Amino acid sequence: MINKFPKGFLWGAATSAHQVEGGLNNDWIQWEKDNAERIAKRADKKWEQWQQDKFPEMFNVENYISGRACDQYNRYEEDFDLAKSGGHNAHRFSIEWSRIEPKEGEFDEEEIEHYRKVLLALRERGIEPFVTLWHWPNPVWIGEKGAWGNKETVKYFHRYAERVFNEYKDLVTFWMPLNEPNTEVSLGYMFGNQPPGIKSKIAANTAFKNLMQVQKDIYKIAKSVSPDFQIGCSHFMFDIKAYKNLPWNIAAAKAMDYFANRRFFQAFNDSCDFFGIQYYQPFHVNFKFGGNFFGLFENKKVIEKQSDLGWQIFPEGIYHVLKKAAKNGKPIYITENGLADSTDKYRSEFIKEHLKYVQKAIADGVDIRGYFHWSLIDNFEFVEMRGFWPRFGLIEIDYKTLERKPRPSFYVYKEIIENLPR
DSSP, X not given: OOOOOOTTOEEEEEOOHHHHTOOOOBHHHHHHHHHHHHHHHTHHHHSOHHHHHHOXXXXXXXXXXXXXXXXXXXXXXXXXXXXXXXXXXEXXXXXXXXXXXXXXXXXXXXXXXXXXXXXXXXXXXXXXXXXXXXXXXXXXXXXXXXXXXXXXXXXXXXXXXXXXXXXXXXXXXXXXXXXXXXXXXXXXXXXXXXXXXXOXXXXXXXXXXXXXXXXXXXXXXXXXHOTTOEEEEEEEOOEEEEGGGOHHHHXXXXXXXXXXXXXXXXXXXXXXXXXXXXXXXXXXXXXXXXXXXXXXXXXXXXXXXXXXXXXXXXTHHHHHHHHHHHTTOOOEEEEXXXXXXXXXXXXXXHHHHHHHHHHHHHHTTXXXXXXXXXXXXXXXXXXXXXXXXXXXXXXXXXXXXXXXXXXXXXXXXXXXXXXXXX
């Protein structure tokens, strides 16, 4: 049984531009073209046999080319109608920097007007916009200048953000300048699993410092445009545990918690009005002796239920991460929580059980003000360039016809939203 949530609680789902809009030209597009064949050929090395059997499309090069994606650029009203029919009163999405400023210092007025129409479409349906300014891809010209490895990118982002704030200040209250900066830094600049494909601790540290600086600067810029703006930053959190409570794993878990969580909150706490917490699974730390520092942490599976990506389903973990995040004294919005589940086998239970633990955190005094399921629709899963086969959507997408079809879990989530005591 899910109990009472606070008055004014925001209920919705999330997307990001690169994953759903289609027709983009940014620094990730070329990377996809250059790496799609390599990734497809190595799918048998990355994924377990049951995943290969269930999703043979992972061996197709086309799986790793975002292309038209879900064509939400043209079909956003259809998707927002579905969100409204599902009881959503909020929606998180990202504005694509490469559309707004395709060339250095040149703003595209038609694209600015496009996103105004997107925001108006949400407002007309009574849906509160939650806007992310950077959900990882950059304009091509930014990529050519070194992306976040270049300190000058900070000032370029100032110009973009200030323009967007002024354009939409009457339509948006909730802004998130950055999405999961830690994740992009680690996967893009340290492990090289996604653009820009760099493997360097030095580059990763530089990128993190620049992103930390831009969040601080954008917070000030936003408040100068409107003191009523609410500015947040999202953070991916594992529920970190020591495998078998072995002494060396306990020490390793504490080290991982510092690099994965405490460092983030220390860096961004003074430049946020709220934190967006994004939780998917636990991490049972098993310390591996030898190897480089960042190769020492192994996630041991100890939970039976898992998603199509092999992620362990552990609803209680969201309670633990929310309690930990609450120590920073900021309001919290759960800006992502979901699973890859193509047959919708676990999603309904996943939502119910996670919300039960969210309510438990609220009952314990944690200031949680909203929940955004990831995601509204199936999308191009671009974390580590997995492509189209992982299915995260409350709404199924037929990628051949682009037909939208709400899954049973869509209606379960709708029932929860509409029948909760207020």
